[in-house]
Amino acid sequence: MTPETLEPLALPTTPDAWEGWVAARAETGLARARELVDGLRHASSGLTAEEALRTWDDAGLALGDVAAMGSLLGNVHPDEGVRTTAERAEQDVHRVLTELTLDRGLYELFAGLDPDAGRGLDDQGRRLLEKTLRDFTRAGVDRDDDLRARIAAVNERLTEVDQEFSKLIRDDVRTVRVAPEQLAGLPDDFVEAHPPGDDGLVTLTTDYPDAVPVRMFCHDADVRRAMLHAFLNRGWPEAEPLLREMFALRHELATTVGYDDWPSYDAEVKMIGEGPAIPAFIDRIAEAAEEPMRRDLAVLLERYRADHPDAARVEMADASYYEELVRKERLQVDSQRVRTYFAFEKVRAGLLEVTGRLFGLRYDEVHDAATWHDDVTVYDVVDLASGDGLGRIYLDLHPREGKYKHAAQFTLTDGVAGRQLPEGVLVCNFSRGLMEHDHVVTLFHEFGHLVHHVVGGHVAWGRFAGVATEWDFVEAPSQMLEEWAWDAGVLRSFATDEAGEPIPADLVEAMRRSDDFGKGYQARVQMFYAATSYWFHRDRPDDLTARMLELQERYSPWPYLEGTHFYASFGHLGGYSSAYYTYMWSLVIAKDLFSAFDETALPGSPGADPGAAPDDVARRYRDRVLAAGGTEDAADLVADFLGRPYTFDAYAAWLAR
Structure with missing residues (x-):
């Protein structure tokens, strides 16, 4: 079966059908997963390793489809009843997953498989078996009955707390x-x-x-x-007890299954490997950013003192405003002029055109596709070389009541070769009119996740589909795609003012110089966030605000704004938990990945050689990094593309310039 023979998911066509559809899809998916697992239990002695793993992977795919639907619609559907039903479906999936991974009989089945029997498992099959066994042990399958029961209760409550925290931020x-x-x-x-x-x-x-x-x-x-x-102060004070409970439950879970703390448990399955390596990495970045931070803060403070002569530091509430004054007065970049070139509709069209050229894709708008809101646009993604349909994407890009407040790529369905098309959703909150260039960069970034999800959604196993790489690599492909939002040739293809004049190349160059301003202190802000995510989980402080103040003073360039509690709306404490460092870890890799491209004529830009569309480097990157999904360790994927292991050098050079 080839990709183009598969059909995308049929969504409800009327508003009143959504709640029933969500409930039915959840019931069907959960029942299918249980049926498959029951089949495993009853046929265990007669199954080959590949047959057992295929059945387990199919069960995981069925559960993943329900969880993805629940997470997406719980965050974007305009009807509160649908959101609640979707959240309940996600809870049910986590409950079943906990039950299955604590099942000793299932564990013994997989532990007893012979990977060499019959035709034997190929490399991906062996990788899947290894990760499956690790999942069981990390879940606590080897604990006694009482502890396994407690683990199940902890996991169930963690799902509820995470959803409550997310909903609080979304609605406040x-x-x-x-x-x-x-x-x-x-x-x-x-x-x-x-x-x-x-x-x-x-x-x-x-x-x-x-x-x-x-x-x-x-x-x-x-x-x-x-x-x-x-x-x-969004989410505060209601978030305080939720976060305390979340940190305590995660710590209990990690220590119950044999780890020192939650960060150690969480880091084991990431590139970084060990919990204590996280603060070491944070401090390495903070040290590298120290001199660039001081250099640019001196410039900012000089301008600030023109209006506030006695100021010792730039106040946090004034930082963005005075940064814009420096960019306008000293760096000759007026952000209000810049935004006149970025009308939303043109930016969206330009994004599709540029990434289509870059990755050899075509986006066919599906005008009659059913969606959860009129704002959502839908495209089928087609491979230009083969003509095969690769998947479907949904763009939900404007704010509304009850919707997720940040920017993220959500999965609707994971893709498996010959089985199911990958479908992904971009959820953002942009203006319908003119956009700040920072938001254009964000759009390119998040779209990078969407491309990764679709292009990587054609591997043999659902476990390795799309962005199923180590969590601290996930951001790298998206951070690299941001570079195309800074290229004059790329921007001139869609960034035009009201009169139709394209953005001048000298303005784009000035924007690049302007963007370099402040990157040292911006890196320190990121390390403040990363340290908060790590130490809140590591130490579970009694006074969250006091600990936040200590970390802010150590890492952030900005003094505390009295009476505020940023962590109460720091949604990454939910999904990323103790691993917010991953954004910077990924950026180190992204800068190295980008070093393989010729910055003078980026592939995908109108100025690039039309005979190389997609460019050889871009195609190799698509095939060796994105299309591979999680079939190999991220470090190996990067080394395969670069021809060497990744290094810190490109990031350090960028930070210092």
């Missing part, structure tokens, strides 16, 4: 009310989109399309401060 949209004259400095289109209410005041929300421009452009320091205060 705060507002700032200001007089119209206090919007001075903000772009005209922003002001026009925010008319005063009946009481004469303008309502600003903590959603990104409001919060980011206000912090960057608003002249009124009180408004900037009020916005940041509201933004950093």
Whole structure:
């Protein structure tokens, strides 16, 4: 069966059908998984290793489809009833997964398989068997009955707490009310989109399309401060008990199955390998960023003191605003001018065109596809060389009530060669009009995950499909794709102003120089977040705010804004847990991956050699890194592409320049 013969998932076509569809899909998927596992139990003595693993993988695929649906629709569907049903489905999957991985009979079945019997397992089969056995032992299958029962209860509660934390952040949209004259400095289109209410005041929300421009452009320091205060307090104080419980449960789970702490348990299956290596990596990045941070902070503080002569440090609420002044006055980059070249519709079309050229893909819009909201656009992804359909993508890119507040790629279905098409969803919260260039970069970044999911969704085993690599490599392909959002040739193909004039190359070059400004202190902010994620899990402090203050003073360039609690809306404490360091770990690899490309004519740009579309390097990258999914260790995939192991050198050179 070839990819183009497979059909994408049929979604409900009417609003009132969604809740029943979610419930039915969950029931069917869970029943299918149980049926497959029951078949394993009853036929264990007559199965080859490959047959047993295939049945187990199929059961995992059935459960994964339900969990993916639950996670996606629990975060994006406009109907609260559907979201609740989806969240319940996700809970049910985690409950079944816990039950299965604590089943000693199943473990003994897999432990007793002979990988050499019959035709024997190939390399991927052996890899799957090894990881399956590791999953069982990490789950605690070798503990006694009482401990296994406690582990099951802990896992079930962890799923509930994680969902409660995510829902709290998603639903807690705060507002700032200001007089119209206090919007001075903000772009005209922003002001026009925010008319005063009946009481004469303008309502600003903590959603990104409001919060980011206000912090960057608003002249009124009180408004900037009020916005940041509201933004950093989302989820607080309700998040405090949820986070304490989450950290305690994770620690209990890790120590019950034989690890010193949660970070040690979590790191074992990542590239970094060991929990204590995380703070060592954080400090290595912090040290490398020290000199660049001090250099750029001196420039920023000089400009800040022109308005605040006695200031010892730049206040956090003022940082984005004065950074923009430095870029405009000293680096000749006016972000308000820059954004006039980035109308959302043009950016979306340009993104598809550029990545299509880069990776040898075509995106066919499916105008009659059913979706959960009218904002969502749908495309079938086609391989240009073969004409095969590779999968389907959904772009859900604007904010709305009850929707996930950040930017992420969600799975709808994982792909398996000849079995099921990969389908992925890009969930973001961008303006419908003009976009800040930072948001354009974010869009390219998140789309990198989507390409990885689709291109990597044609391997033989569901366990290795798409972005199923080590967690601390997952961001690298997306971070590398950001580079295309900084290339003058790429941007000129879609970034045009209202008159149709493309963005000037000298402006893009100035934007690059401007982006380099502040990267040292931005790296330190990232290390503050990474340290928070690690030490909150490692030490489980009694006073979260006090520990946050210590870490902020150690790593961040910005002083604490009194009365704020950023961790209460730090959603990565849920999904990434103690491993937020992975963003920077991946960036180190991404900079090395990008070194293989010719920056003077990036493949996929209109200025690149049309005879190399897709470019040989880009095609090799697609085939050896993205298409491989999780079939090999990430370090081996990178070494295969680069012809050598990855190093810290490219990142260090970029940070220092």
